[in-house]
Amino acid sequence: MTLTLRRGLSLAVLLALLIVAVMVGIAAGAVGLAPSAVWTALTHPHATGDVAAIVWALRLPRVLIAMLVGAALAVSGSLLQGMLRNGLVDPYLTGGSAGAAFTIAVAIALGASPPLFAGLAFVAALTTTLGVASLARSGRGVSPERLILAGIAVSALFAGLTTLVIMLAPSASASLSILAWLGGSLVGHGWNDLGWAALYAAIGTIVAAAVVPALNAIRLGDTRAMALGVDMERTRWLTLVASSLLVAAAVSVSGVIGFVGLIVPHLVRAMCGADTRWTVPASIPAGATIVVLADTIARTAVPPIELPIGVLLSLLGVPAFLFIAFRRRRAA
Amino acid sequence: MIEATGLVLGYGDRVVLRDVDVALGAHELVAIVGPNGSGKSTMLRALAGALAPQHGTVRVDDRPAHVLSAAERARHVALVVAEENADGDVTVRDAVAMGRLAHRPWWRWNGGPEDDAIVDAALERVDLTSLADRFLDTLSSGERQRVWIATALAQQSPTMLLDEPTSHLDLAAAYATLDILHDLAADGAAIGVVLHDLNLAVACVDRVILVGDGTVLADGPVDAVFRSELLSRAYGANIAVRRTTDGAMIAVPERAVRRR
Numbered sequence: 001m002t003l004t005l006r007r008g009l010s011l012a013v014l015l016a017l018l019i020v021a022v023m024v025g026i027a028a029g030a031v032g033l034a035p036s037a038v039w040t041a042l043t044h045p046h047a048t049g050d051v052a053a054i055v056w057a058l059r060l061p062r063v064l065i066a067m068l069v070g071a072a073l074a075v076s077g078s079l080l081q082g083m084l085r086n087g088l089v090d091p092y093l094t095g096g097s098a099g100a101a102f103t104i105a106v107a108i109a110l111g112a113s114p115p116l117f118a119g120l121a122f123v124a125a126l127t128t129t130l131g132v133a134s135l136a137r138s139g140r141g142v143s144p145e146r147l148i149l150a151g152i153a154v155s156a157l158f159a160g161l162t163t164l165v166i167m168l169a170p171s172a173s174a175s176l177s178i179l180a181w182l183g184g185s186l187v188g189h190g191w192n193d194l195g196w197a198a199l200y201a202a203i204g205t206i207v208a209a210a211v212v213p214a215l216n217a218i219r220l221g222d223t224r225a226m227a228l229g230v231d232m233e234r235t236r237w238l239t240l241v242a243s244s245l246l247v248a249a250a251v252s253v254s255g256v257i258g259f260v261g262l263i264v265p266h267l268v269r270a271m272c273g274a275d276t277r278w279t280v281p282a283s284i285p286a287g288a289t290i291v292v293l294a295d296t297i298a299r300t301a302v303p304p305i306e307l308p309i310g311v312l313l314s315l316l317g318v319p320a321f322l323f324i325a326f327r328r329r330r331a332a
Numbered sequence: 333m334i335e336a337t338g339l340v341l342g343y344g345d346r347v348v349l350r351d352v353d354v355a356l357g358a359h360e361l362v363a364i365v366g367p368n369g370s371g372k373s374t375m376l377r378a379l380a381g382a383l384a385p386q387h388g389t390v391r392v393d394d395r396p397a398h399v400l401s402a403a404e405r406a407r408h409v410a411l412v413v414a415e416e417n418a419d420g421d422v423t424v425r426d427a428v429a430m431g432r433l434a435h436r437p438w439w440r441w442n443g444g445p446e447d448d449a450i451v452d453a454a455l456e457r458v459d460l461t462s463l464a465d466r467f468l469d470t471l472s473s474g475e476r477q478r479v480w481i482a483t484a485l486a487q488q489s490p491t492m493l494l495d496e497p498t499s500h501l502d503l504a505a506a507y508a509t510l511d512i513l514h515d516l517a518a519d520g521a522a523i524g525v526v527l528h529d530l531n532l533a534v535a536c537v538d539r540v541i542l543v544g545d546g547t548v549l550a551d552g553p554v555d556a557v558f559r560s561e562l563l564s565r566a567y568g569a570n571i572a573v574r575r576t577t578d579g580a581m582i583a584v585p586e587r588a589v590r591r592r
Binding site: 003209211213214216217220223226227228229230231232234273274275277 | 377380382401402403404405406407410411412413416417418419421422423426427430431433434438439440441442465480483487
């Protein structure tokens, strides 16, 4: 009973924090808005005026994109950490961000038009992760060890190629644009990109929900899960498909935002315990809250400059995570 | 319930066991014994369908094991492995409830009230009800072994195969475990159990399968298998079979006998 209570409370706290983060995210910016004004604008979608325009055209899509990116990366991290039973696994492990980064770098160097980037990044991330998953296939199915090795190798290859493209880019501004994308940014996306990313993330989430019971059984060990009737092959493939869709959806609108997919699963486990039926749903508000808050800080801390959100998350998040991790070890 | 014919088992190019023909029926408690590395666990996994044979067939309840889906197989055969690491932060009840996984569509997160009742009964049967809300890493080895048996019970499969469920258990806990298996067999289950301790096997089971020399050396009632020449051949050492004053058989290595 106490465990269930703790889990329920944790989920409630996470949802409450998300609501606060969303309100702050919409209210804060170059033009500060009062919470009441935000509320009025949100509840009157057809109103006209400056506040409505700021909320509906600028802030809301951006906050929703931040939510989507955080939730998608966090769920993807929870899935992969569960499948591989390894807390060091990051959703970018399977090469999605590296593949997308290289593709976008080439696109920028060749002068492609920015509206194409979201679609390109999505396709590149999905192709790379599924490619890595295929490389990980041994005679008897997807082997976790080969998956990690293939992911690291392919990521290293694309990272090298991306550096090469940055150095050979036709202009310094192209190099800077590539670096900005690598640093992560939610700038320049509207409802349209959000719509597509949300669609893919929704499909990924449905697939993720379907593998949750199997991932939970894997916590007893692979052989036990198999003996309990888990189809390991199906579970691994569906987990990889779900995680690939989620990462690709996130990368398409955010560039490379590290740390969230690695850390949020740890935070959620610390709050709710490791039961996949709780960690996966709880990852959604936890990841969303962190990225919404980080993006709000990124665009308001030193106006008019916008800090790269990926860099900001590393600077703020890593010390926070180390603090939590080491405090937990001392407690244990 | 399980019938294996002409099995050749191994990993990659390495053959561990050949010419394996064994059957396991309802109401039977059968021990699989043999020296370290003789292929007892390999055989158990093959019988459970967790390892595909290189040759030969395994039939489970009259159907070839390889045509069964993972869930179908789990409804026919429960496999209990002792040595695999489980996460410590799973509660006893959650672990046992996973035995119901194969009885609902694979994407459904939770079982219904009837599943809960089956889980409760399984916990009760192995005397774990009072520990139901504890985490696995707070249990003793013996309690954890009972968790795996309860999980298999919740699976409600007519056949249960166990890989060394008494390893790391003290004498009393080991006998208590075998008692549970004995009762289950009496209720109609087919039970195959890999045992390390010959004397535990001889004291508790009806039939023994002796594995050694890369094959099944003997398969029959305890009296027929517990013979000095068979055991000596299997273990590559002189093993004497003695009777205690009350008639129970024990197997003793010759060196120990001489020292006495």
